[in-house]
Amino acid sequence: MAELATPADKRRLATLLSPAYLWLTLAVFLPLSAMLFFSFVTDLPQDAPDWAFTLENYGKFLENPVYGKLLWKSLKLAATVTLFCILIGYPCALVLARVIKGRAREVLFLLVILPFWSNSLVRIFSWAIVLRGNGILERTLEAILPWDIRLNLMFTTNAVVIGLVHSYLPYVILTSYLALQAIDDDIIDAARSMGAGKLTILRRLLLPLSLPGLLAGAVLVFVPVVGSFMEPRILGGRVGTYFGTVIEDQFVAVYNWPLGAALSFVLLAVVLLIFALTSPILRKAQT
Amino acid sequence: MTPRKKALILPALGRAWLALVLVFLYAPILVMAAMSFNASPFYQLPFEFSTRWYQDMAGNAQILAASLRSVGIAVATTVIATALGTAASVGLFRYDFPGKRFLQVMLFPPIAIPWLIIGTAMLVFFFAIGIGRGTPAVLIGHVALALPYVIVTVTARLSSFDVTLEEAARSLGADGWTVLRRVTIPWIAPGIVAGALFAFAVSFDQFVVSYFLAKPGDSTLPVLIYTAIRKGFTPEINAISTIIIALSMGIMFLAARKARFGGGR
Amino acid sequence: MKSILTLTTALALTASGALADEIRVLNWQGYGTDLDWSLKAFEEATGHSVVHEYFNSEQEMLTKLRTNPGAYDVVMINAAFTPQAIAEGLVAPIDTSTIGNYADIPASFAEDPKLNVDGKVYGVPWTWGLTSFAINTEAWDEVPTSVQVLWDPAHAGRISIRDDAIEAMQLGALATGQDINDIEDLDAVEAKLAELLPNLRTFWSSENDWNQFMAAGELDAATYWSGSASRSAAMGLPVQFVVPEEGAVGWLDGLSIPATSEHQEAARAFIDWMIDPEFYVKWDAEGAPASANAKAMEALPDDAFNKAVLGDPEVVARVHFQAPIDDETREKYLEIWQRLKAAQ
Numbered sequence: 018m019a020e021l022a023t024p025a026d027k028r029r030l031a032t033l034l035s036p037a038y039l040w041l042t043l044a045v046f047l048p049l050s051a052m053l054f055f056s057f058v059t060d061l062p063q064d065a066p067d068w069a070f071t072l073e074n075y076g077k078f079l080e081n082p083v084y085g086k087l088l089w090k091s092l093k094l095a096a097t098v099t100l101f102c103i104l105i106g107y108p109c110a111l112v113l114a115r116v117i118k119g120r121a122r123e124v125l126f127l128l129v130i131l132p133f134w135s136n137s138l139v140r141i142f143s144w145a146i147v148l149r150g151n152g153i154l155e156r157t158l159e160a161i162l163p164w165d166i167r168l169n170l171m172f173t174t175n176a177v178v179i180g181l182v183h184s185y186l187p188y189v190i191l192t193s194y195l196a197l198q199a200i201d202d203d204i205i206d207a208a209r210s211m212g213a214g215k216l217t218i219l220r221r222l223l224l225p226l227s228l229p230g231l232l233a234g235a236v237l238v239f240v241p242v243v244g245s246f247m248e249p250r251i252l253g254g255r256v257g258t259y260f261g262t263v264i265e266d267q268f269v270a271v272y273n274w275p276l277g278a279a280l281s282f283v284l285l286a287v288v289l290l291i292f293a294l295t296s297p298i299l300r301k302a303q304t
Numbered sequence: 305m306t307p308r309k310k311a312l313i314l315p316a317l318g319r320a321w322l323a324l325v326l327v328f329l330y331a332p333i334l335v336m337a338a339m340s341f342n343a344s345p346f347y348q349l350p351f352e353f354s355t356r357w358y359q360d361m362a363g364n365a366q367i368l369a370a371s372l373r374s375v376g377i378a379v380a381t382t383v384i385a386t387a388l389g390t391a392a393s394v395g396l397f398r399y400d401f402p403g404k405r406f407l408q409v410m411l412f413p414p415i416a417i418p419w420l421i422i423g424t425a426m427l428v429f430f431f432a433i434g435i436g437r438g439t440p441a442v443l444i445g446h447v448a449l450a451l452p453y454v455i456v457t458v459t460a461r462l463s464s465f466d467v468t469l470e471e472a473a474r475s476l477g478a479d480g481w482t483v484l485r486r487v488t489i490p491w492i493a494p495g496i497v498a499g500a501l502f503a504f505a506v507s508f509d510q511f512v513v514s515y516f517l518a519k520p521g522d523s524t525l526p527v528l529i530y531t532a533i534r535k536g537f538t539p540e541i542n543a544i545s546t547i548i549i550a551l552s553m554g555i556m557f558l559a560a561r562k563a564r565f566g567g568g569r
Numbered sequence: 570m571k572s573i574l575t576l577t578t579a580l581a582l583t584a585s586g587a588l589a590d591e592i593r594v595l596n597w598q599g600y601g602t603d604l605d606w607s608l609k610a611f612e613e614a615t616g617h618s619v620v621h622e623y624f625n626s627e628q629e630m631l632t633k634l635r636t637n638p639g640a641y642d643v644v645m646i647n648a649a650f651t652p653q654a655i656a657e658g659l660v661a662p663i664d665t666s667t668i669g670n671y672a673d674i675p676a677s678f679a680e681d682p683k684l685n686v687d688g689k690v691y692g693v694p695w696t697w698g699l700t701s702f703a704i705n706t707e708a709w710d711e712v713p714t715s716v717q718v719l720w721d722p723a724h725a726g727r728i729s730i731r732d733d734a735i736e737a738m739q740l741g742a743l744a745t746g747q748d749i750n751d752i753e754d755l756d757a758v759e760a761k762l763a764e765l766l767p768n769l770r771t772f773w774s775s776e777n778d779w780n781q782f783m784a785a786g787e788l789d790a791a792t793y794w795s796g797s798a799s800r801s802a803a804m805g806l807p808v809q810f811v812v813p814e815e816g817a818v819g820w821l822d823g824l825s826i827p828a829t830s831e832h833q834e835a836a837r838a839f840i841d842w843m844i845d846p847e848f849y850v851k852w853d854a855e856g857a858p859a860s861a862n863a864k865a866m867e868a869l870p871d872d873a874f875n876k877a878v879l880g881d882p883e884v885v886a887r888v889h890f891q892a893p894i895d896d897e898t899r900e901k902y903l904e905i906w907q908r909l910k911a912a913q
Contacts, residue, residue, distance in 0.1 A: 033395030044448030048429035143332035244418025254771030
């Protein structure tokens with residue numbers, strides 16, 4: 018790796034970096050700044066010439082208990098989905114990385130991540146067909162089991178959780194697998210030769226060493242789920258109102274962009290706060 | 305139970321678990337494909353085979369236009385994001401400079417901030433500066449979302465790059481760009497391919513950002529599907545999805561075998 | 570000479586370009602304007618092609634107009650919302666002299682103050698109908714006569730209403746015996762709706778939604794629109810529309826032209842097409858609300874639902890027509906509705 022010694026180096030560095038970062042500035046950082054600005058105004062400047070600065074949009078979040086309640090509901094949903102993804106996905110990654118070998122592993126790994134390249138909305142809608150009353154799941158179970166089945170899964174929180182776990186599970190498997198697969202076989206062999214059992218190896222070696230990967234996966238699940246609105250709308254029905262759906266409403270239906278912006282920043286602040294609180298654990302895991 | 309038998313039971317359990325998870329992952333996709341061959345417009349059972357939805361779809365200009373637009377945007381996103389992202393990764397890898405750490409951290413907002421927030425922020429900002437909604441706005445947004453994925457994947461590959469190779473080339477008289485073109489890029493090619501695949505996937509499946517930025521009448525396939533789900537989902541959507549999944553899985557399989565990012569050992 | 574020829578050719582080209590416009594229509598999905606056979610005939614007759622974009626609430630429709638200037642040429646607006654669209658400058662005055670069928674719309678609709686401001690017409694009355702509820706005839710021994718059946722525990726988990734603050738509040742007003750246009754006891758309505766929500770299977774958001782739920786046998790009864798009910802019945806679903814003793818909400822739907830439309834001439838031609846009796850009679854056979862055009866209604870067969878039921882004075886006496894809703898009331902409704910949903 019080189020220090021920036023000559024002006025030519027500096028020029029070259031600028032040529033390499035500036036396109037990507039200018040793009041990010043235009044498409045991400047400036048919009049986020051604009052959004053922050055809008056969250057402090059009464060009306061959109063392009064609609065109302067008499068707009069003014071206000072804290073009222075954030076005040077509404079504090080005053081109206083509905084928003085707090087929905088935010089809590091969204092956080093609980095994200096925590097539940099993340100937990101299930103870890104419980105289901107980590108053992109999968111473990112089997113894939115440490116049990117299955119060679120060609121079979123390559124194929125199975127591909128099979129696990131392939132759903133990424135199918136449309137997530139269609140997958141959610143497929144769950145609607147599977148879960149609905151008198152739908153495929155109930156009919157299949159009825160055919161197998163001798164008694165009447167009425168699961169009533171559709172339009173419940175469980176349906177939302179199932180759909181979201183299905184959508185985000187591959188992230189956890191992918192990141193955990195990459196971390197597990199990078200662990201040197203020699204360390205495991207050494208531990209085994211010293212008489213460590215399988216569970217000891219898992220608890221004392223594999224788990225700590227792959228924790229960064231697992232946590233990265235958890236973040237990749239938690240963040241989008243907190244803000245999800247499409248899955249709850251389709252699978253949640255009557256109980257599908259979440260913080261994300263309320264934000265979506267402000268932008269596409271109610272046309273209260275300042276309130277929508279303020280609610281978005283509340284969500285962003287909460288997400289960042291959670292990162293800040295968990296980052297000591299992350300850092301500890303890495304050392 | 306002997307320890308030896310025990311040693312066999314755990315992996316067997318693990319394999320069974322993996323098989324169950326695969327069933328869970330693929331069941332809805334298979335259901336979706338099966339329903340594209342079911343005659344009932346309301347997804348009613350019992351199943352009755354029909355190809356009418358494929359015929360309908362072939363005559364549905366809106367679905368075809370949206371699919372083409374989605375592919376076009378995804379290809380453009382892949383090209384732009386891969387080029388810009390690879391350049392940035394090389395720059396970040398090659399040089400040490402003040403503020404490097406900051407630039408690396410700045411890659412994470414597009415991944416870590418909920419898409420709902422980014423999408424609405426883009427909508428608000430693009431309106432304020434006059435870009436408005438439409439395909440250019442969608443493309444700008446997609447590239448920004450795909451960039452971090454490309455940079456992260458290419459950087460991961462670069463970290464295994466032996467810098468002495470570059471020095472050797474330079475000592476043989478090659479100038480900076482030649483070194484980049486003939487030595488560095490061939491080495492990181494698998495990383496670039498993987499990054500490009502991610503960029504394509506991010507764009508092609510991107511719904512939230514497109515939903516806010518696509519202009520009515522010019523929607524991408526995921527947006528069309530979302531509106532259809534809420535306003536009138538017909539098995540035509542299953543038909544086009546089945547075709548797309550089959551196609552993209554085929555392409556992925558081929559590309560992944562070339563790039564080997566499964567990390568086979 | 571040559572330049573004049575070029576000029577006329579150029580003019581002819583632009584003129585023919587104007588003759589074959591692509592117009593964009595904003596409406597509910599599956600609501601009259603997007604029938605394949607009609608669009609094909611319209612394109613053959615006028616050369617204009619029609620593209621659709623859908624909304625699933627009046628609020629969403631207004632926001633789409635606000636945030637997509639120039640994107641639409643014809644928009645279907647429930648007359649209760651037209652005053653708001655006019656006040657925000659979203660719709661343009663319509664030159665009705667080029668709309669041949671306009672003269673056949675009775676004054677009671679054509680001169681509706683919601684569609685007219687300062688002698689200018691901002692909306693052409695298109696259809697009218699009722700919002701009430703429809704039942705799955707297989708789930709009931711006899712047709713219910715009261716809206717209270719939606720609250721009946723015997724049908725718990727088999728009811729659906731639309732996720733719409735205003736429709737929900739007006740349903741609550743009917744059920745608590747209040748004026749739908751001036752709800753005095755909002756608390757009573759909120760309490761009544763709070764009792765209804767646990768009875769719901771889900772919310773529906775479009776006709777297609779509604780049809781799929783009914784087809785899957787998931788619902789016994791759900792709020793619905795009269796025109797949509799006849800359409801669902803025409804598709805073979807076991808559906809019957811109910812006008813209960815408490816009454817039903819009446820609405821008038823108009824067609825308007827967005828102020829930013831660049832194809833106003835083609836838009837007027839399409840509106841004329843939509844209120845034409847010939848189109849309406851064919852549409853009604855597939856299930857339609859009542860037409861605002863008196864000649865179109867006369868042309869219906871005598872046993873048509875729209876002629877037989879909506880022409881019955883006893884039914885008409887039970888209809889409460891929607892008045893415009895001001896911003897303050899709407900925000901109040903929305904707040905109550907959000908609170909109710911969040912409590913689920």
